[in-house]
Amino acid sequence: MLRYTLRRILYALPIMLGVSLVCFLLVHIAPGDPLVSVLPPDATEALRRQMAELYGFDRPLPEQFLRWLARALGGDLGTSIATARPVASEVFRAVGNTVTLAAFATAIGFTLGAIFGFVAGYFRDSPVDRAASALAVLGVSVPHYWLGMVLVILFSAQLGWLPATGAGPGGSTEWAWDWEHFRHLILPAVTMSVIPMGIVARTLRALVAEILSQEFVMGLRARGLSEFAVFRHVVKNAAPTALAVMGLQLGYLLGGSILIETVFSWPGTGFLLNAAIFQRDLPLLQGTILVLATFFVVLNLVVDVVQTALDPRIRRA
Amino acid sequence: MAEPVLEIRGLEVTYRRGAERIRAVAGLDLTIGPGEAVALIGESGSGKSVTLRQVLRLDPERTTEVAGSIRVCGEEVGKLDAAGLRRLRGGRVGMVFQEPLLALDPVYTVGQQIVEAIRAHEPVSRAEARARALELLRLVHVPSPERRLDAYPHELSGGLRQRAMIALALSCRPRLLLADEPTTALDATVQIQVLLLLRELQERLGLAILFVTHDIGAAVEIADRIAVIYAGRIVEEGPVRSVIRSPLHPYTRGLLASRTEGALVKGRRIAAIPGSPPDLARPPPGCAFAPRCSLALEACSRQVPKLETPVPGHAVRCLRAREWAASPA
Ligand SMILES: Nc1ncnc2c1ncn2[C@@H]1O[C@H](COP(=O)(O)OP(=O)(O)OP(=O)(O)O)[C@@H](O)[C@H]1O
Ligand code: SF4
Ligand SMILES: [Mg+2]
Numbered sequence: 159m160l161r162y163t164l165r166r167i168l169y170a171l172p173i174m175l176g177v178s179l180v181c182f183l184l185v186h187i188a189p190g191d192p193l194v195s196v197l198p199p200d201a202t203e204a205l206r207r208q209m210a211e212l213y214g215f216d217r218p219l220p221e222q223f224l225r226w227l228a229r230a231l232g233g234d235l236g237t238s239i240a241t242a243r244p245v246a247s248e249v250f251r252a253v254g255n256t257v258t259l260a261a262f263a264t265a266i267g268f269t270l271g272a273i274f275g276f277v278a279g280y281f282r283d284s285p286v287d288r289a290a291s292a293l294a295v296l297g298v299s300v301p302h303y304w305l306g307m308v309l310v311i312l313f314s315a316q317l318g319w320l321p322a323t324g325a326g327p328g329g330s331t332e333w334a335w336d337w338e339h340f341r342h343l344i345l346p347a348v349t350m351s352v353i354p355m356g357i358v359a360r361t362l363r364a365l366v367a368e369i370l371s372q373e374f375v376m377g378l379r380a381r382g383l384s385e386f387a388v389f390r391h392v393v394k395n396a397a398p399t400a401l402a403v404m405g406l407q408l409g410y411l412l413g414g415s416i417l418i419e420t421v422f423s424w425p426g427t428g429f430l431l432n433a434a435i436f437q438r439d440l441p442l443l444q445g446t447i448l449v450l451a452t453f454f455v456v457l458n459l460v461v462d463v464v465q466t467a468l469d470p471r472i473r474r475a
Numbered sequence: 476m477a478e479p480v481l482e483i484r485g486l487e488v489t490y491r492r493g494a495e496r497i498r499a500v501a502g503l504d505l506t507i508g509p510g511e512a513v514a515l516i517g518e519s520g521s522g523k524s525v526t527l528r529q530v531l532r533l534d535p536e537r538t539t540e541v542a543g544s545i546r547v548c549g550e551e552v553g554k555l556d557a558a559g560l561r562r563l564r565g566g567r568v569g570m571v572f573q574e575p576l577l578a579l580d581p582v583y584t585v586g587q588q589i590v591e592a593i594r595a596h597e598p599v600s601r602a603e604a605r606a607r608a609l610e611l612l613r614l615v616h617v618p619s620p621e622r623r624l625d626a627y628p629h630e631l632s633g634g635l636r637q638r639a640m641i642a643l644a645l646s647c648r649p650r651l652l653l654a655d656e657p658t659t660a661l662d663a664t665v666q667i668q669v670l671l672l673l674r675e676l677q678e679r680l681g682l683a684i685l686f687v688t689h690d691i692g693a694a695v696e697i698a699d700r701i702a703v704i705y706a707g708r709i710v711e712e713g714p715v716r717s718v719i720r721s722p723l724h725p726y727t728r729g730l731l732a733s734r735t736e737g738a739l740v741k742g743r744r745i746a747a748i749p750g751s752p753p754d755l756a757r758p759p760p761g762c763a764f765a766p767r768c769s770l771a772l773e774a775c776s777r778q779v780p781k782l783e784t785p786v787p788g789h790a791v792r793c794l795r796a797r798e799w800a801a802s803p804a
Contacts, residue, residue, distance in 0.1 A: 372577065373572060373574070373577040373578050374577060374578055374579055374580045374581070376528075376533055376572075376578075377570075377572060377578040377579065377580070378580065379531075379533055379564065380531050380533060380564055380565065380570040381564060381565040381569075381570075381592045381595065381643070381644075381646075382560075382561040382562065382563070382564035382565035382566055382592070382595055382596060382647075383561075383565075383591065383592070383595050384561065384595065387591065387595060391580050391583070394580075394582050394583070395580070395581070395582055469582070
C-alpha cells in the first residue's frame with residue numbers, strides 16, 4: 159500500500175511539471191512583448207522595469223522557467239494587475255471559498271444521491287424506484303444556473319428567507335463559520351448539489367442492483383442473515399465505487415463552477431477566473447490556473463489511493 | 476424410523492416470467508433421514524437447483540408460485556415467519572454453492588463471514604465466535620487456519636475456498652447440508668478431497684446431506700441413496716447399489732450408459748438419449764420422458780405415471796418398470 163502510494167506520487171510529478179510549464183508559457187503565448195500582456199496599458203516606467211526584472215525576460219527561456227518555478231514553489235505567484243495585491247493571497251482566498259461551496263454541495267448531493275440510489279436499486283422497478291429515478295434524472299438534466307435563478311426568485315425575491323448573492327454580510331469575501339455566512343452558502347450549495355446528486359443516484363442504483371444480483375447475496379440470505387445485515391454487505395461492496403464517484407464529483411465541482419459562482423457572485427476560483435479573463439489580468443490567470451491544475455492532480459491521486467485502500471482485492475495485490 | 480430431516484411432498488414451483496409460466500418443479504417427493512446422504516442427479520435444467528433453493532425459500536416470492544409441502548425436522552417451511560426462516564437458514568440447514576468465489580462476499584474475510592453467521596444465530600461474543608470459526612476451519616482440514624481466517628476469498632485456492640464455504644455452512648451446526656454441485660468448479664484431484672471431506676463430516680457430525688452432482692462416480696462415492704430427477708419430478712430413487720446395478724427407469728439407464736462419455740457435463744446433451752428435455756412452459760400431459768423414450772407406449776403420454784416401488788426401497792415413475800423389475804437385466 160505504501161509502495162503503491164509512493165509510486166502514485168512519483169507518477170504525479172512529471173504531470174505537475176508539464177502543467178507548470180504550460181502555465182509559464184501562457185504569458186509567452188500572447189503575441190508581442192510578454193511585458194505587454196503582464197502590464198496594464200497605463201503602467202508606469204518603474205513598474206515596467208520592476209516586472210521585467212521580476213520575470214527576467216532578458217534571460218533564456220529555460221532559465222526563466224526555473225526561476226519562475228522556484229518562486230512559485232516558494233508561494234510567490236506575482237502581483238495582480240487589477241488589485242495590485244499578491245496573486246497568491248487572492249487565489250488562496252478564492253480557493254477557500256470554492257472548496258467550502260463544493261464541499262457543502264458534494265455533501266448534500268452525495269447524501270441525497272446515495273439515499274435515492276440505494277432505495278431505487280434495492281426496490282428496483284417498484285414505484286419507489288421510479289420516483290427516485292425520475293428525481294435523479296431531473297437533477298442531471300435541469301440546467302443548474304436556471305435552477306439557481308429559480309431558487310433565488312423563490313427564496314430571496316419572493317420569500318426573502320435567504321440572501322441571493324455574495325459569501326457573507328456586507329459583501330464579505332472571507333468565509334467564516336457563523337450563521338450569517340452559512341445563510342449565504344445555502345442557495346448556491348443546494349443549486350450545485352443537484353449535479354452530484356443525480357450522478358451519484360444513477361451510479362448507485364445500477365451498482366446496488368448489480369451487487370444484489372450476485373450469487374453471494376443469496377449466500378448471505380442462505381445463512382440466515384437479517385435484511386439489515388445483507389444491506390450492510392451491499393454498502394461495503396458499493397463503498398469503493400461510491401466514494402470514487404463522490405471524489406470525482408467533488409473534483410468536478412471544484413473546477414466547473416464558473417456559472418454558479420457568477421449567478422450567485424460567490425467569490426471563488428470560478429468567479430476569480432472570470433474576472434481575470436475579462437480584466438486581462440494575466441498574472442492572476444496564470445496563478446489561478448496553476449493552483450487549480452495542481453489541485454486536480456492531487457485530487458486524482460487521493461481518490462486513487464483511497465479507493466485502493468478500501469478494496470481488499472486491489473489492496474493486497 | 477426417526478423423524479426425517481427433510482420431507483418434500485408434491486412440491487411444485489412455477490416461475491412467472493412475463494406472460495410465460497415456467498413449471499420448473501412439477502410434483503416432487505423426497506425424504507432424507509438423519510445422517511443420510513442423498514445424491515440428486517439429472518440433466519441441466521431438470522430443477523435440481525430450484526428444489527434446493529426452495530428448501531430455504533430463497534426465491535423472490537413476487538415471481539414464484541410454490542405448492543406442496545416442505546418440512547425440515549418436522550417444521551413446515553412455507554409457514555415460517557421471517558424470524559423462523561432466519562433460524563432455518565444456516566441454523567437447521569446449511570448451503571454450499573458450486574462456485575465459492577461467487578458465493579462468498581468478496582470484501583469480507585473468511586473469518587468475518589463465519590463470525591457474522593455464528594453471531595446471527597447465537598448470542599456469543601466476537602472472541603468466542605472467532606474461536607469457533609478457527610475450530611470450524613480445523614474441522615474441514617484447512618491448513619494453517621489462523622492465517623486463513625483473515626484471508627479474503629480471492630486469496631485462497633479453489634479447494635480451500637470450498638472448504639471455507641463448507642465451514643461457513645456448518646457454522647451453526649445444521650442437521651442438513653444442501654450442496655449444489657460442490658465440486659464441479661474444482662480440479663479433479665481437489666474434487667475427490669472435497670467429496671471425502673463431505674463423507675467424513677456426514678459420519679462425524681451425523682449430518683444429512685442432499686447434494687446435486689453431475690458425476691455419477693461422486694454419487695456412488697458419497698451417497699447412501701440416489702434420486703434421479705427429470706423435468707421437475709423424481710423419476711427414480713433408491714439405494715445407490717440398487718439404482719446403479721439395476722436401474723428401473725429408461726432415463727436412468729440412458730444416464731448410466733452415457734457416464735463413460737462424461738455426458739452429464741453442464742449444458743451438454745446426453746449422447747445416449749436422443750432429443751432434449753420438454754419445454755417447461757408447455758409440459759407434456761403424460762410421462763415427460765415419453766418423446767425421448769424408445770420403450771414408450773401410447774398410454775405413456777396420457778397420464779403421468781405414479782411413483783411405484785416394484786423393488787422394496789427402490790421407487791420408480793414408469794408405466795413399464797414392473798416388466799423389467801420382475802426380470803432383472
Ligand atoms: N428464477 C427463475 N426464473 C425463471 N425460470 C427459472 C428460474 N430459476 C430456474 N428456472 C428454470 O427452471 C429450470 C430448472 O432450473 P435449475 O436451475 O433447477 O436446473 P438444474 O437442474 O440446477 O440445472 P443445472 O444442472 O444446469 O444447474 C430451468 O429450465 C430454468 O431455466
Ligand atoms: S412411462 Fe413410458 S415413456 Fe415414460 S419412461 Fe416409462 S416407458 Fe418410457
Ligand atoms: Mg443447478
